[in-house]
Every structure is written in structure tokens, then in C-alpha cells.
Amino acid sequence: xxxxxxxxxxxxxxxxxxxxxxxxxxxxxxxxxxxxxxxxxxxxxxxxxxxxxxxxxxxxxxxxxxxxxxxxxxxxxxxxxxxxxxxxxxxxxxxxxxxxxxxxxxxxxxxxxxxxxxxxxxxxxxxxxxxxxxxxxxxxxxxxxxxxxxxxx
Numbered sequence: 001x002x003x004x005x006x007x008x009x010x011x012x013x014x015x016x017x018x019x020x021x022x023x024x025x026x027x028x029x030x031x032x033x034x035x036x037x038x039x040x041x042x043x044x045x046x047x048x049x050x051x052x053x054x055x056x057x058x059x060x061x062x063x064x065x066x067x068x069x070x071x072x073x074x075x076x077x078x079x080x081x082x083x084x085x086x087x088x089x090x091x092x093x094x095x096x097x098x099x100x101x102x103x104x105x106x107x108x109x110x111x112x113x114x115x116x117x118x119x120x121x122x123x124x125x126x127x128x129x130x131x132x133x134x135x136x137x138x139x140x141x142x143x144x145x146x147x148x149x150x151x152x153x
Contacts, residue, residue, distance in 0.1 A: 003113040003120050005058040008067040011125035015118070030122055037065030073134050076103045080141075098137055101130045 011031045012021060022027060032038040040060035077098055084095045105127045112123035 003067045003117045005062050007109060007113055007120040007124050008062045009121040010038060011121045012065060014122055036063030038063045073138055076138050077134055094137060098134060105130055
């Protein structure tokens with residue numbers, strides 16, 4: 001569970017970057033607060049599972065916005081795959097792309113969070129571009145529906 005909290009923290013919280021964070025604090029803090037939704041910004045040491053987890057404290061340090069957005073996009077992607085599997089007129093290329101993106105994100109999140117604690121935010125940082133592509137597919141579908149176009153799921 002602790003690894004999952006770390007997974008949704010900003011990648012700039014990695015222990016090796018603490019020495020450099022003061023130089024980028026002018027941009028790091030606003031991005032972490034506004035885009036990721038991280039309420040508590042602090043310099044702390046390397047994390048491990050040796051002490052009890054204070055969940056309220058961990059949630060404050062977690063990127064709440066990005067965690068919620070990840071959940072929404074993953075649920076939408078699963079729903080989309082189920083709908084596309086039963087539809088004869090769905091766009092197969094988008095369907096295959098979404099399956100690849102989702103499976104890669106879930107693989108990295110699952111294996112990274114089960115096998116490691118401490119660098120999990122760096123793992124998420126590496127799949128964020130894939131997540132952004134999935135999010136763009138979601139936005140495209142929502143825009144097509146709002147515009148009255150027949151959007152394939």
C-alpha cells in the first residue's frame with residue numbers, strides 16, 4: 001500500500017534529487033500542487049516499510065489529482081474495451097492502441113509497486129506519456145459525443 005502512495009507522488013521527490021530541488025522549487029511546487037494535486041511539499045528521506053503508515057500524511061504527499069485521473073482513465077479504458085469487443089463498427093486501430101497503452105501502464109504499476117518501494121514515482125513518470133495518450137483518447141471520445149458525432153467507443 002505504501003508503494004502505491006509513492007507511485008502517485010511527483011517524480012521530483014526521488015531521494016537522489018533532493019539536493020537539486022531548491023533550485024527548481026519555483027516551478028516544482030506550482031506544478032505539483034496545481035497539476036498533480038500534492039498538498040504537502042517537503043523534503044524527506046528514502047521511504048521504506050519499516051514504520052507504520054500514517055495514511056492521512058501519505059495522502060497529503062500523494063498527487064491526488066493524478067491518482068484520481070489515473071483511476072478514471074483506467075476504468076474508462078476497461079469499459080471501452082468491453083464495448084469495442086461487442087461492436088462491429090469500432091475503430092480497431094484505436095482499440096489496439098488503447099489495449100497496448102493500458103496493459104503497459106498496468107504492468108509497470110503492478111510489478112513496480114509489488115517489487116519495489118521508494119522509486120515508485122519514477123516508474124509512473126516513465127508511463128505518464130502513455131497515460132496522456134489514453135487520456136487524449138478519452139477526451140476525443142467525449143468531444144465527439146458532445147459534438148453529436150458518432151464516436152466509436
